[in-house]
Amino acid sequence: xxxxxxxxxxxxxxxxxxxxxxxFALFNxxxxxxxxxxxxxxxxxxxxxxxxxxxLNDSFVVQVARFIGxxxxxxxxxxxxxxxxxxxxxxxxxxxxxxxxxxxxxxxxALGVPMGIYTAINRHSWVSQAMLAxxxxxxxxxxxxxGILLILIFAVTLGWLPSxxxxxxxxxxxxxxxxxxxxxxxxxxxxxxxxxxxQLTLIMRLVRAEMIEVLRADYIKFAxxxxxxxxxxxxxxxLKNTLVPVITITGLQLGSxxxxxxxxxxxxxxxxxxxxxxxxxxxxxxxxxxxYLVLVGFFFVLINLVVxxxxxxxxxxxxxxxxxxxxx
Amino acid sequence: MSLRDRLxxxxxxxxxxxxxxxxxxxxVPTRRGALVAxxxxxxxxxxxxxxxxxxESGAGxxxxxxxxxxxxxxxxxxxxxxxxxxxxxxxxxPDVAMRRIRGKEIGVxxxxxxxxxxxxxxxxxxxxxxxxxxxxxxxxxxxxRALSLLAEVGIAAAEQRINHYPHxxxxxxxxxxxxxxxxxANPRLIIADEPTTALDVSIxxxxxALLKRxxxxxGTAILLVTHDMGVIAETAHRVAVMYAGRIVEIGTVRxxxxxxxxxxxxxxxxxxxxxxxxxxxxxxxDGAMPRLSAIPSGCPFNPRCHEAFDRCHHERPExxxxxxxxxxxxxxxxxxxAALA
Amino acid sequence: MAEITAPGAxxxxxxxxxxxxxxxxDLLWSFSRSPVTIAAAAAAIVIIGAAxxxxxxxxxxxxxxASVSLLDASDPPAWLKDGDWTYPLGTDNQGRxxxxxxxxxxxxxxxxxxxxxxxxxxxGVTLGLVAGWRGGIAxxxxxxxxxxxxxxxxxxxxxxxxxVARSVLPHDMQGAISLYVLVSAIALSYxxxxxxxxxxxxxxxxxxxxxxxxxxxxxxxxxxxxxHLLPNVIGPVLVIATINLATAILTEATLSFLGVGLPxxxxxxxxxxxxxxxxxxxxxxxxxxxxxxxxxxxxxxVNLLGDWLRDxxxxxxx
Numbered sequence: 001x002x003x004x005x006x007x008x009x010x011x012x013x014x015x016x017x018x019x020x021x022x023x024f025a026l027f028n029x030x031x032x033x034x035x036x037x038x039x040x041x042x043x044x045x046x047x048x049x050x051x052x053x054x055x056l057n058d059s060f061v062v063q064v065a066r067f068i069g070x071x072x073x074x075x076x077x078x079x080x081x082x083x084x085x086x087x088x089x090x091x092x093x094x095x096x097x098x099x100x101x102x103x104x105x106x107x108x109x110a111l112g113v114p115m116g117i118y119t120a121i122n123r124h125s126w127v128s129q130a131m132l133a134x135x136x137x138x139x140x141x142x143x144x145x146x147g148i149l150l151i152l153i154f155a156v157t158l159g160w161l162p163s164x165x166x167x168x169x170x171x172x173x174x175x176x177x178x179x180x181x182x183x184x185x186x187x188x189x190x191x192x193x194x195x196x197x198x199q200l201t202l203i204m205r206l207v208r209a210e211m212i213e214v215l216r217a218d219y220i221k222f223a224x225x226x227x228x229x230x231x232x233x234x235x236x237x238x239l240k241n242t243l244v245p246v247i248t249i250t251g252l253q254l255g256s257x258x259x260x261x262x263x264x265x266x267x268x269x270x271x272x273x274x275x276x277x278x279x280x281x282x283x284x285x286x287x288x289x290x291x292y293l294v295l296v297g298f299f300f301v302l303i304n305l306v307v308x309x310x311x312x313x314x315x316x317x318x319x320x321x322x323x324x325x326x327x328x
Numbered sequence: 329m330s331l332r333d334r335l336x337x338x339x340x341x342x343x344x345x346x347x348x349x350x351x352x353x354x355x356v357p358t359r360r361g362a363l364v365a366x367x368x369x370x371x372x373x374x375x376x377x378x379x380x381x382x383x384e385s386g387a388g389x390x391x392x393x394x395x396x397x398x399x400x401x402x403x404x405x406x407x408x409x410x411x412x413x414x415x416x417x418x419x420x421x422p423d424v425a426m427r428r429i430r431g432k433e434i435g436v437x438x439x440x441x442x443x444x445x446x447x448x449x450x451x452x453x454x455x456x457x458x459x460x461x462x463x464x465x466x467x468x469x470x471x472x473r474a475l476s477l478l479a480e481v482g483i484a485a486a487e488q489r490i491n492h493y494p495h496x497x498x499x500x501x502x503x504x505x506x507x508x509x510x511x512x513a514n515p516r517l518i519i520a521d522e523p524t525t526a527l528d529v530s531i532x533x534x535x536x537a538l539l540k541r542x543x544x545x546x547g548t549a550i551l552l553v554t555h556d557m558g559v560i561a562e563t564a565h566r567v568a569v570m571y572a573g574r575i576v577e578i579g580t581v582r583x584x585x586x587x588x589x590x591x592x593x594x595x596x597x598x599x600x601x602x603x604x605x606x607x608x609x610x611x612x613x614d615g616a617m618p619r620l621s622a623i624p625s626g627c628p629f630n631p632r633c634h635e636a637f638d639r640c641h642h643e644r645p646e647x648x649x650x651x652x653x654x655x656x657x658x659x660x661x662x663x664x665x666a667a668l669a
Numbered sequence: 670m671a672e673i674t675a676p677g678a679x680x681x682x683x684x685x686x687x688x689x690x691x692x693x694x695d696l697l698w699s700f701s702r703s704p705v706t707i708a709a710a711a712a713a714i715v716i717i718g719a720a721x722x723x724x725x726x727x728x729x730x731x732x733x734x735a736s737v738s739l740l741d742a743s744d745p746p747a748w749l750k751d752g753d754w755t756y757p758l759g760t761d762n763q764g765r766x767x768x769x770x771x772x773x774x775x776x777x778x779x780x781x782x783x784x785x786x787x788x789x790x791x792x793g794v795t796l797g798l799v800a801g802w803r804g805g806i807a808x809x810x811x812x813x814x815x816x817x818x819x820x821x822x823x824x825x826x827x828x829x830x831x832x833v834a835r836s837v838l839p840h841d842m843q844g845a846i847s848l849y850v851l852v853s854a855i856a857l858s859y860x861x862x863x864x865x866x867x868x869x870x871x872x873x874x875x876x877x878x879x880x881x882x883x884x885x886x887x888x889x890x891x892x893x894x895x896x897h898l899l900p901n902v903i904g905p906v907l908v909i910a911t912i913n914l915a916t917a918i919l920t921e922a923t924l925s926f927l928g929v930g931l932p933x934x935x936x937x938x939x940x941x942x943x944x945x946x947x948x949x950x951x952x953x954x955x956x957x958x959x960x961x962x963x964x965x966x967x968x969x970x971v972n973l974l975g976d977w978l979r980d981x982x983x984x985x986x987x
Contacts, residue, residue: 015817136976140969142919142939144926145961148946152958156950163950218443225397225438226458226509227431236457237446244448256822263824266927267946278927281832289832300821316493317447 008308012301017068019297023290024067076291081283086291089276095176096166097261097272103188104195104261105254112200116207117242120215121234131204138201143260147194147267154190162187164269195264199253206249211242244314251307255300345372346414346549347396347517353408354388354395354573356620363620365391365404367573370647375516378543378550380564380581382557382596384617388573389553393519395419396551397434398426414516432462435510435548439522441502445494451478451505452490455512462513477508481538500531504538511542518543519551524559536562557600561585569593572618572628579653589650590657591633627658635659709973716967720775728755729766743948746955759955762948770941771960775967777937781852782918788856789917790910793863794902798894800864801871812868815861823858827920830854831929851930855920862909870902904982911975915968922964938964 070076076086115135119128138146155163167187169176178184214220215238223233262274269275273292280288354366366388373379381389394400396411398421411419418429430436438444446454455474459465465473471490478486481504494502503523510518520539524532540563543550552564560567561581568578569592577590588594595613615632618624624631630640639658650660719726746759746767758767800808818826834850874880874897883893924930925939926946933944938960945957 018817136972137965137969140915140919140972141965142922142926142968144923145942145965148942148949148957148961152949152954156952156954218438218440219446221399222436222438222444222506222509223446224399225430225436226461227427227429227513228457228461229427232457232461237449240448241446259822259825262828263923263927277828278929281828281835282928284832284835289829293829296825297821315448317495 004312005309008305012305015301016297019301020068020071020294021064023071023293023297024064071291071294076294077287079280079285079288081280081285081288086287089288090273090291090295091174092176093271093273093276096178096270097258097265097274099178100188100191100195100264100270100272101257101261103192104199104264105257107192107196108199108203108254108257109250111196112203113207115200116204117211117234117239119204120208120211120242123212132208135201135204138197139205141197143194143198143263144267146197147191147264150190150194151267161190163190166271191264191268191270194267195257195260198260199257202253203246203250207242207246210246211238214238214241217241244311247310247314248307251303251310255303258296258299344374345412346375346377347373347551348412349392349396349409350412351409352392352395352406352411352419354391354400354404355407356404358621360621362407364623365573365620366395368409369570369573369575370409371568371575371578373517373549373551375549376543376547377566378540378552378564380552380554380560380567381570382555382560382567383570384555386617386619387570389555389570390521392570393436393521393551393553396519397430397436398423399430428462431458431515432513433515433517435513435515435518437503437506437510437518437520437523440526441499441506442494442526444506445502447494450491450493451497455490455505455509458509458512473512474508477512478505480542481505481508481511482534483508499527500534503527503531503535507535507538507542511546511548514546515548517549517551519553521553522555523552525554525556532559539563557585557596569596572623573620574628574656575647576629576657577650577653577655578647583652587652589653589660590629590655591635591659592629593655627656706973706977709970709977712966713970713974716775716963716970717779719772720779723769723772723776726772728757729769743953745953746959758959759953761945761956762953767955767959770936771938771963774936774938774941774960775963777931777935778918778921778939778964778967781848781855781921781931781937782914784852785855785859785917785921786910786914788852789858789860789913790863790906792856793860794867794899794906796860797864797867798871798898801868802875802890802894802898804872808868811864815864818858819861823916824920824923826858827854827924828927828929830857831924835929847930847932848935851921851924854924855917858920859913859917862913863906866905866909867902870905871898874898874901908975908979908982911971911978915971915975918964918971919968938967 076090078084079086079089082089115131119131122128151163154161165187166178167183167185168181169178169184170180178188215234220233220238223237228236261270261272262277264270265272265274266278273295276288277292279285280292349372350370352366352369353364355362355364357363369388369392371379381392383389391400391404394404395406396418398418400406406419409419410417413429413433418426421429445451452471452474455477456467456470459470459473460467463470463473474490475486478490483489483501483504489497494505497505507523523539524535527535536559539550539552542548550563552560554560564581566579567581567584568575569584569590570576571592577584577588577593579589584593585597588597592613599612613632618628618631624641626639626641626643627633627636627645630636633640637658639661643658645656645658645661647654647656648660650657743760743762746757756766756768758771760766761770796811800811831850831854834854871894880893880897883897884890921930921937922939922942925937926943928943931937931940933940936944941960942957942964945953945955945960948954948956
């Protein structure tokens with residue numbers, strides 16, 4: 001068990017290093033950092049001095065090490081666009097994105113899994129067919145289009161909910177939350193639904209497909225042949241076997257919510273990291289882009305790690321085989 | 329009735345039959361019309377009897393078992409005939425009622441023990457679950473009974489092993505667990521669908537011995553479905569030979585094996601290599617069993633039969649008395665006329 | 670059972686038998702039995718056909734500045750008040766006919782989508798074949814890269830590549846090359862699916878006897894791979910390609926909507942929606958909603974076709 005954890009940790013560190021390296025490459029080789037930071041009339045001599053000061057003349061290895069060292073401490077330099085420390089900008093924006101992502105993830109799971117189970121067990125009911133049809137639309141409609149439609153219906157036509165911004169937020173330490181005000185809740189509903197829809201349909205289809213496969217298995221046939229109740233067969237046996245492989249993919253999907261937040265935040269002008277990233281891309285603000293990359297990479301690696309460990313805990317075949325191999 | 333007929337009698341009176349299948353018909357609708365998978369199959373099983381069902385793959389053996397417990401995969405469906413268990417009709421029962429019969433009155437053993445057990449639950453859990461569903465025991469009682477079941481099927485160190493997962497058992501051990509599960513609620517009939525096919529030859533003998541002993545001890549009848557004649561010879565009292573969804577011969581094991589009547593059975597027996605006796609050339613039956621969509625009219629075996637004559641191509645034979653067994657073959661039509669006269 | 674034809678049967682009978690086999694073929698049968706798939710195919714054909722014929726059938730040329738007049742700006746669709754049937758779906762804020770912009774925009778969306786899929790197919794299949802056939806270091810390397818890439822969502826990767834290209838290329842060239850950058854970015858995000866499937870199939874086939882035999886005889890590996898392995902993986906590849914097409918179109922639309930895709934001078938459906946989004950709140954909804962509907966229909970119908978293809982090729986469902 002310990003060996004497995006260590007192995008996965010090492011793998012994660014490796015991936016993080018790769019990500020950091022790419023970020024560094026972005027940072028230093030895409031365009032000229034000096035040119036991006038100073039105005040056009042800075043003299044060549046001044047530029048040379050700046051270059052020296054910033055350590056841009058040091059060897060490659062030293063620069064990489066320095067970059068990684070700073071990154072580990074959350075120091076990504078100054079944003080070209082806002083001339084403020086990138087770390088500070090990220091801290092400001094992170095709560096908005098995290099709250100939105102968590103709510104969207106919760107919605108996707110809370111609705112997607114039950115719907116998937118229902119449509120697998122009652123394959124031919126018209127409710128299932130309706131759900132499947134809607135899910136197909138959910139997968140086909142681009143996220144931004146859903147956002148626009150929701151804005152059109154609920155903000156423009158009905159005027160019930162706001163079409164942009166976070167509403168009133170409450171500061172707790174360095175965190176800002178929208179969950180403590182009615183205003184904040186009204187502002188987060190539409191973006192959360194938009195963000196969750198794609199994941200919801202994916203999870204639903206995944207759970208359904210997996211459960212249908214499982215329901216065809218021999219042990220289900222045997223369970224039925226033993227006269228176990230439908231409830232025991234569907235929820236005791238089939239569900240457990242369905243969720244094990246579904247956990248991995250679901251976990252990864254939830255990770256990608258953070259990425260999809262980019263789109264949703266753009267549509268709703270939600271002041272989170274996603275919007276920050278898009279603005280950085282349009283402006284070619286490399287430090288911000290690099291920082292976002294490392295941060296998102298970190299989240300992904302973390303989620304992957306947690307999911308792998310979860311898989312290990314849940315499937316006895318992995319657990320016991322390894323213990324047997326180790327213990328003899 | 330003559331003595332010979334009485335000895336050859338293979339059906340029992342209503343009062344005695346545990347399971348009675350009459351004129352069972354199973355069809356599958358396709359876009360080209362309905363295909364008949366089981367065509368007018370009838371047989372009985374007495375309490376405590378082991379009835380073997382042999383035939384090639386696709387002859388309908390497993391489907392018969394599935395039909396009896398009501399687990400035909402759609403779009404297969406029973407379209408005719410009746411199935412009676414202990415005097416009670418079970419082929420048209422609603423699912424809720426059928427569920428109480430499965431496991432409690434009829435147990436099932438499938439072919440592959442690896443995939444028959446849920447890999448995520450301990451075998452103890454699966455045993456206790458079955459026991460509590462049918463016998464209403466408390467978990468303590470069920471646990472104790474599970475232990476005794478495991479001991480009965482020959483699993484040593486049952487107290488530790490009851491908490492193990494299926495993948496921690498070898499193939500033969502797993503099949504013993506499956507048998508324990510099938511016997512858990514003390515059913516009167518067990519349908520064993522190829523119980524030894526997926527096992528090593530050396531293990532097969534053990535499992536067969538186990539099945540025989542358990543059947544004897546508990547008085548359980550067994551419907552033993554297999555393509556392995558050797559297993560039948562070892563275990564069964566009577567045997568039914570199936571071909572293209574029909575029973576073509578049925579009789580006691582010794583007579584069917586040593587003195588078969590139906591040309592197909594004769595062909596089958598001659599194609600089995602024997603260790604004792606003269607070593608002649610191994611016989612083969614020309615051709616192959618027809619697909620469901622291309623079953624010949626008349627007797628389904630007629631294209632491959634050396635004894636076929638005109639009537640065989642047009643009329644379908646029912647089971648009739650033939651020498652020492654019952655066979656569905658026009659060769660014996662005169663014998664029946666003679667016996668009735 | 671095979672039908673037996675008498676020796677020397679006339680060629681017509683053979684041809685008739687082949688035609689009957691084709692018509693009774695499972696593929697066509699399952700297609701004709703599924704009304705949803707037929708509708709999807711019809712919709713796809715209509716949209717794609719209209720887009721391809723855009724220069725011929727568009728009522729106006731929205732990019733010919735001479736024919737665009739600000740007087741007609743922000744006209745609503747024809748069936749509403751103030752509408753005009755010369756501009757059946759209304760005009761945008763610059764006076765361009767929405768219907769025409771949609772036709773040209775769909776064309777571009779399809780162009781980018783198809784090119785991206787083609788490119789990622791070639792890339793993915795090649796790498797998959799190499800990884801599966803050679804195994805060893807090549808395989809490990811390719812699969813490691815694939816694994817790392819797969820743990821990130823494709824859209825982020827596409828955004829990243831696009832953003833980097835933007836910063837690297839000089840400003841004035843950006844408009845001209847943005848199309849190529851976009852296609853490459855999307856293609857590089859999706860090659861992994863092809864590579865994985867092809868690698869899997871290659872590894873399975875590689876160990877089969879007929880491949881071993883060919884190697885023993887001395888057939889050149891390239892011929893074995895292209896002649897024998899490739900045909901065996903075409904089925905799944907086709908399914909992935911169709912589904913990826915829908916995703917590619919969606920990705921392109923998203924990138925354009927975010928402002929890092931095609932520019933407003935050469936708008937795809939995504940760009941049109943982006944541009945129109947600004948006018949949503951002021952009530953000129955048609956500028957972004959109509960392109961949105963067309964986009965949604967296009968992706969939906971391609972998705973349905975992909976679903977149907979997947980069912981057809983899935984041996985378990987037969």
